[in-house]
Amino acid sequence: MTGITPQPGIMDIALYQSGASHVDGQTNVLKLSANENPLGPSDAAKEAFSRAVHTLNRYPNTDHASLRTAIGEVWNLNPDQIICGVGSDEIIHFLCQAYAGPGDEVIHTEHGFAMYSIAARAAGATPVEVQERDRVTDVDAILAACTPATKLVFIANPNNPTGTMIAPGEVRRLAEGLPEGAILVLDGAYAEYVEAFDAGAALIASRDNVFMTRSFSKIYGLGGLRVGWGYGPQAIIDVLNRIRGPFNLSTAALAAAEAAVRDVAYIEKCRVENARWRDWLASALAEMGVRSDTSTANFVLARFADTAEAEACDAHLRAEGIIVRQVAGYNLPNCLRITVGDESACRRVAHAVGQFKGLR
């Protein structure tokens, strides 16, 4: 033994399971396991990415001013209060690194995103899991779980993998009830899928303990590029910027993200398409006896009678070349999370579930 050991908490981190992308022996595979935009990024984003090839010898800028200005203009936010990261994952890590350490508690919900507990443990803090009520964030349960050691409370709104969300009044009640020194983090990875939703921006303007994270990986169709951003009180932004690597985002990523956020018409088209096929898929599944909560995101959480039925349906879908997401790791062993694909994808998955149910 060399005596070389990692910091406390690191070895408690379970490796993140990402959505599978292939099935042995299958060629025509349909990947509906990672909530990716089936339509891809906007043409403007692809063109901006291509143009970046000519300046790859140059370091990227460190202040991300151009991207922050674009985000600020599109979402009507102060660019000074925006920070950009390598996916919103990096922003989540910054928050934990900056505000939570050994002895501190980081709250996440029962069916919350795995990155919250991973980032909390990486910082040496203790993740605290709080029950939801019928797969919906329970504000009273979170407030009851708060202690003087609570430093961060993460909720995704809409939530992944449930697809449910809570109303602005509930979010405000949560922010108002947190103990002193705790920050409410609103993860808005799916915010753009909700029509006319500010993801908490107005609440942030009126409080100093609320922060939001956003992503280019979902509706913007840039998951492969790794860009996210955060918006919050100036004091928190100033702290996070101290631990952000100066060149965390590449020139190509900055350029593509800026073009993507400015292509408002394309995002609106994606939102409308998603809502249409999401609702179609949920109804088709319901007609076959597979229920789901009303989803506000780009996936449907299909509920089966029990774990065995969910696993059997997953196996059938795989045999048909369709990959969806098992969510037993999110305390939902009787469910499968199905990303809303394009029209043909939705029809194909509905047909396969119908076969499984013996209806086709």
Ligand SMILES: *Cc1c(COP(=O)(O)O)cnc(C)c1O
């Ligand atoms: C997909 C997802 C993200 C996005 O993470 P990126 O690092 O931006 O790709 C963040 N939060 C939740 C809840 C998600 O489902």
